[in-house]
Amino acid sequence: xxxxxELGLVNTREMFAKAIKGGYAIPAFNFNNMEQLQAxxxxxxxxxxxxxxxxxxxxxxxxxxxxxxxxAQGAVEYAKELGWEHPQIVLHxxxxxxxxxxxxxxxxxxxxxxxxxSHLPYEENIALTKKVVDYAHQYDVTVExxxxxxxxxxxxxxxxVSHYTKPEEVVxxxxxxxxxxLAISIGTSHGAYKFTPEQCTRDPKTGKLVPPPLAFDxxxxxxxxxxGFPIVLHGSSSVPQExxxxxxxxxxxxPDAVGIPEEQLRxxxxxxxxxINIDSDSRLAFTAAVRKVFAEKPGEFDPRxxxxxxxxxxxxxxxxxxxxxxxxxxxx
Ligand code: G3H
Ligand code: 13P
Ligand code: ZN
Numbered sequence: 426x427x428x429x430x431e432l433g434l435v436n437t438r439e440m441f442a443k444a445i446k447g448g449y450a451i452p453a454f455n456f457n458n459m460e461q462l463q464a465x466x467x468x469x470x471x472x473x474x475x476x477x478x479x480x481x482x483x484x485x486x487x488x489x490x491x492x493x494x495x496x497a498q499g500a501v502e503y504a505k506e507l508g509w510e511h512p513q514i515v516l517h518x519x520x521x522x523x524x525x526x527x528x529x530x531x532x533x534x535x536x537x538x539x540x541x542x543s544h545l546p547y548e549e550n551i552a553l554t555k556k557v558v559d560y561a562h563q564y565d566v567t568v569e570x571x572x573x574x575x576x577x578x579x580x581x582x583x584x585x586v587s588h589y590t591k592p593e594e595v596v597x598x599x600x601x602x603x604x605x606x607l608a609i610s611i612g613t614s615h616g617a618y619k620f621t622p623e624q625c626t627r628d629p630k631t632g633k634l635v636p637p638p639l640a641f642d643x644x645x646x647x648x649x650x651x652x653g654f655p656i657v658l659h660g661s662s663s664v665p666q667e668x669x670x671x672x673x674x675x676x677x678x679x680p681d682a683v684g685i686p687e688e689q690l691r692x693x694x695x696x697x698x699x700x701i702n703i704d705s706d707s708r709l710a711f712t713a714a715v716r717k718v719f720a721e722k723p724g725e726f727d728p729r730x731x732x733x734x735x736x737x738x739x740x741x742x743x744x745x746x747x748x749x750x751x752x753x754x755x756x757x
Contacts, residue, residue: 449752468743573610
C-alpha cells in the first residue's frame with residue numbers, strides 16, 4: 426500500500442471547493458507518454474495551475490500502471506524543479522470500470538479515482554459507486570461517479586446515443602453513494618467526432634460544421650438540486666480546426682471532425698463545473714506536429730526531432746486551455 430501523500434500528490438477535495446468558489450475549472454488532461462506529461466507539467470508550472478493527470482484503463486494497458494505512477498511522482502519533482510514551489514497535482518483513474526481496478530489504483534498511490542458505472546441500471550450504479558467510495562475514503566482518496574450516458578465511446582464502454590443526466594436523480598445518487606464529484610451528460614461526448622454533420626449546421630463562409638449547444642438548462646437544473654456540488658464534464662475537447670487542417674494538409678484524413686466550442690466550456694467553467702476532461706485535443710496536436718515533420722523532412726528518423734515539436738505544440742495547447750478556457754491560471 427502506497428499513499429499518494431507520500432508521493433507529493435493531492436486529492437481533489439480542496440481543489441474543487443476552491444474552483445467552484447472562484448468560478449474556474451481544473452484541467453484534467455489524459456497522459457500515456459513522457460512527452461504529454463512533460464508538456465502538461467510545464468504548462469501547469471508556468472501558469473501556476475492546479476492539474477489533474479488522468480490515466481485511463483487503455484493508458485494503463487499501453488504504458489503500464491507502475492510506470493505511470495512513478496512518472497506522476499517524477500512529475501511532482503519536475504514541477505518543483507521548474508520553480509513551482511507547492512505543486513497541486515492529482516493522479517486520477519479515468520473511467521474505472523470495476524471495484525478491483527479502483528482498489529488497485531487507491532492501493533498504488535492514485536489520489537482520485539473515477540468509477541464509471543453509468544451504463545449499469547441506476548441501483549447497480551449506486552451499489553458499485555458506494556462500494557468504491559467506502560474503500561477509497563478510508564485512504565482519503567476522492568471518488569468521481571457518473572450519472573447519465575455520453576454519446577460515443579467511453580473508453581471500453583460504448584453507447585450509441587446520449588442520455589442526459591436526470592436532474593431529479595442527482596440528490597438521491599450523491600447522498601446514497603457519498604461520491605465527491607459527479608460527471609454528467611449534457612451533450613458532450615468522447616473523441617474527435619462529437620456530432621454527426623446532420624446534428625450540426627454549416628458556417629456558409631468557412632464550410633465548417635457548427636455544433637448544437639450544450640444543454641445548459643440541464644446543468645442549471647442539476648446545480649439547483651445540488652448547490653455547490655462538484656460537477657465534471659467529460660468529452661470536452663474542442664477539436665481545434667487548425668490541428669485538423671494541419672493533419673489533413675500533411676496526409677491525414679479527419680473529415681468533419683468537430684468538438685465543443687470553447688466559449689461554451691468557458692461558460693461551464695464559471696459554474697459548478699470544476700473539472701473538464703481533455704484528451705483528444707492533445708492527440709490532435711501531437712499528430713499534427715508529427716505529420717508536419719514527416720511531410721517536410723522525410724529523411725528524419727530521430728524520434729526526438731518529431732516528438733519534440735509535438736511536445737511544444739501540446740504545451741501551447743495546455744496553456745491556452747488553462748488561461749483562456751478554464752481560467753485556472755494562478756490558482757496554485
Ligand atoms: O475517456 C476516454 C479517454 O479519452 C481515454 O481514452 O481509453 O483511448 O485511453 P483511451
Ligand atoms: P475528449 O475525447 O473530448 O478529449 O474527452 C476526454 C475524456 O473525457 C476523458 O475522460
Ligand atoms: Zn471521459
